[in-house]
Amino acid sequence: MKTTVSVIKADVGSIAGHGLAHPALLEKCKEILGKAKEEGLLEDFYVTNCGDDTELIMTHRNGEENEEIHELAWNAFLEATAVAKELKLYGAGQDLLSDTFSGNIKGMGPGCAEMEFKERPSDPVVVFCCDKTEPGAFNMPLFKMFADPFTTAGLVIDPSLHGGFEFEVFDVMDHKKVKMTCPDEMYDLLALLGTTSRYVIKHIRRRSDNEIAASVSTERLNLMAGKYVGKDDPVAIVRSQSGFPAAGEVVEPFAFPHLVGGWMRGSHNGPLMPVAQKNAYPVRFDGPPRVMALGFQIADCKLVGPADMFDDPAYDRSRDLASEIAEYMRRHGPFEPHRLPADEMEYTTLPGVMEKLKDRMEDME
Ligand code: F6R
Ligand code: MG
Ligand code: MG
Numbered sequence: 001m002k003t004t005v006s007v008i009k010a011d012v013g014s015i016a017g018h019g020l021a022h023p024a025l026l027e028k029c030k031e032i033l034g035k036a037k038e039e040g041l042l043e044d045f046y047v048t049n050c051g052d053d054t055e056l057i058m059t060h061r062n063g064e065e066n067e068e069i070h071e072l073a074w075n076a077f078l079e080a081t082a083v084a085k086e087l088k089l090y091g092a093g094q095d096l097l098s099d100t101f102s103g104n105i106k107g108m109g110p111g112c113a114e115m116e117f118k119e120r121p122s123d124p125v126v127v128f129c130c131d132k133t134e135p136g137a138f139n140m141p142l143f144k145m146f147a148d149p150f151t152t153a154g155l156v157i158d159p160s161l162h163g164g165f166e167f168e169v170f171d172v173m174d175h176k177k178v179k180m181t182c183p184d185e186m187y188d189l190l191a192l193l194g195t196t197s198r199y200v201i202k203h204i205r206r207r208s209d210n211e212i213a214a215s216v217s218t219e220r221l222n223l224m225a226g227k228y229v230g231k232d233d234p235v236a237i238v239r240s241q242s243g244f245p246a247a248g249e250v251v252e253p254f255a256f257p258h259l260v261g262g263w264m265r266g267s268h269n270g271p272l273m274p275v276a277q278k279n280a281y282p283v284r285f286d287g288p289p290r291v292m293a294l295g296f297q298i299a300d301c302k303l304v305g306p307a308d309m310f311d312d313p314a315y316d317r318s319r320d321l322a323s324e325i326a327e328y329m330r331r332h333g334p335f336e337p338h339r340l341p342a343d344e345m346e347y348t349t350l351p352g353v354m355e356k357l358k359d360r361m362e363d364m365e
Contacts, residue, residue, distance in 0.1 A: 002116050003043075003301045004066070006058045007127055007235045008073040009217070010095040010110035013084025014052035020281045021049035022089055025080040029056060032076040041068055043301035050280040050292050051131030052091065053233045054080060057294070059301045064114040070105040077110060097225050107224055111135075111217030113235050115203075120242060123298040126250050126309065128236040130272070132282050132289040133262035135172075135218045135234040136196025137272055141253035142214060143167075143193055145238070145245050146204050147182040152249040155183075160243040161206075165213060168203040169193070172220050181207060197261060197344050206243065214238045222266070222346060231266045231346070251293055251309050257322035259329075259337075263287040266346030268338055270329055273322035276311030288326040 014021050026047050033045040033056060046057040056073050060066070077096055084092035097109035105112055117123075130137055144151040146165040154161040166181045169192055180189045192199040204214040216236040240247045254274040263270035263286065270288040280292045294306035332338035342350055 001061065001118075002063070003119050003123075003298055004060050004063055004069075004114060004116040005125060005237055005298065006060065006064070006066075006069055006073075006112070006114045007055060007129075007217070007237055008058070008070070008105060008110050008112045009050075009053050009055040009129065009233070009235050010077045011052045011091060011233065012054060012077050012081045012095060013087070013089030013092040015089060017090050018052050018286055019090075019283065021052055021054045022084070022087060024083050024087065025049075025054055025089075028080045028083050029054060029076045032079055033058065033072070036072050041072060044303045046294075046296075046303050046306065048129070048277060048294065050129035050233070050277075051282050051290060053129065053131055055127075055129050055235060057127055057296075057303065059298065059303055061301060063116050065104055065106070067103050070103075070112075071101050073110065073112075074101045074105055074108070095221065097221075106219065109219075109221065109224065111219045111232060111234055113215045113217040113237050115212045115215040115237055115239075117212050117239070119298055119300070122241070124240045124247055125296050125298055126238045126240060126247065127294045127296065127306075128238065128291055129233075129280070129294070130235070130289065130291045131233050131280060132231060132264075132270075132287050133234070133260040133272060134197065134232045134266075135200045135216060135220065136198075137260040137262070137289070137291075138216050138234060138236050139193040139196050139199070139201055140258050142201050142204060142216070142236070142238075143190070144253035145250055146213065147186060147189075148253075151252050152245045154245055154249060160208075161245070163206070163208040166205045166207050166210075167201055168205075170200050170202045170218050171198060172200055172218060172223060173198050177202065211243070212239070213244050231262045233262075247295060247309070254291055254293070254310070255315065255318045257288075257318055257325060259325070260289050261340050261344060263289055267340050267344075267348075268329075269340060270338075271322040271325040273326075274310040274315050274318055276308050278311075284326065285330060288322060
């Protein structure tokens with residue numbers, strides 16, 4: 001029998017401003033998922049939040065893209081939205097782009113990462129949740145986890161990882177996808193992955209047996225809605241140990257707070273700060289962007305845990321570095337590279353400014 005882990009998330013309201021999902025929303029989601037567990041649809045669940053995003057971590061036997069599971073998540077977010085509206089929370093229901101559920105939550109606003117696998121004798125899984133950034137934020141850390149021997153020693157010294165991994169990359173602009181293998185196609189892969197706003201890792205599989213290793217939510221909200229409604233704030237599921245990177249190798253890349261897009265109005269670059277769940281509350285200039293890591297053991301489709309993996313003094317220096325980088329980037333104010341390039345900004349006044357200036361724009365000699 002196989003186990004499915006589904007992580008579905010949405011921002012349906014927060015305090016104060018785009019800050020923190022209100023506990024009443026999490027309670028409402030727990031109540032709804034609790035009923036589904038009693039009725040046998042879910043085997044287990046864990047509800048949490050990363051900043052203003054509410055995350056539903058669910059285990060079940062129904063496989064990926066299952067209509068009942070997606071509808072359950074949709075209904076939980078709808079009911080949480082009703083609570084958010086009552087409390088006049090900020091951005092109540094902001095990520096729900098439709099009034100009615102239509103079979104699959106993908107394309108309707110919420111982000112979704114799922115994987116189905118046959119449980120090993122012991123199956124450690126890490127769920128990463130981000131706020132104030134986009135799915136491409138996972139490109140660098142996932143590449144390092146599964147392809148960089150300076151991060152994952154196992155790629156060199158563990159025979160069960162030595163064959164490498166296959167990366168499935170989505171082109172979110174052109175709706176195309178491609179599978180590429182490492183280490184042999186590493187340079188070609190990096191040529192794509194560096195363009196984080198367009199090419200996004202969706203799945204990673206072990207080459208020796210095609211076993212699923214990682215899955216990422218790649219939904220781009222603004223591309224779905226055709227306008228800016230909120231940032232994508234992605235989640236990822238990563239399996240670890242015994243033939244996958246060790247848990248410590250899975251979290252190692254986040255010790256470097258790399259620059260990601262999505263800070264303030266989805267229009268600024270900032271460092272991705274690894275934090276304990278209690279600190280997954282981006283405040284300064286609505287940031288800097290955060291990532292949290294919850295470790296679970298999957299036991300007969302039940303979630304044992306979580307361990308709050310970035311609640312570790314070994315990440316204090318990374319957080320200090322992130323604060324220093326945040327300070328440095330903020331000093332650029334409205335200038336690139338703090339502000340995103342014009343075509344990637346979620347908010348812009350540029351067309352209006354250009355319109356105002358059009359009669360004053362002269363040809364240069
Ligand atoms: C970024 C984010 C916030 C908002 C900002 C402006 O993803 O959620 O930085 O973009 O607070 O929000 P509005 O336009 O709602 O005042
Ligand atoms: Mg919000
Ligand atoms: Mg958010």
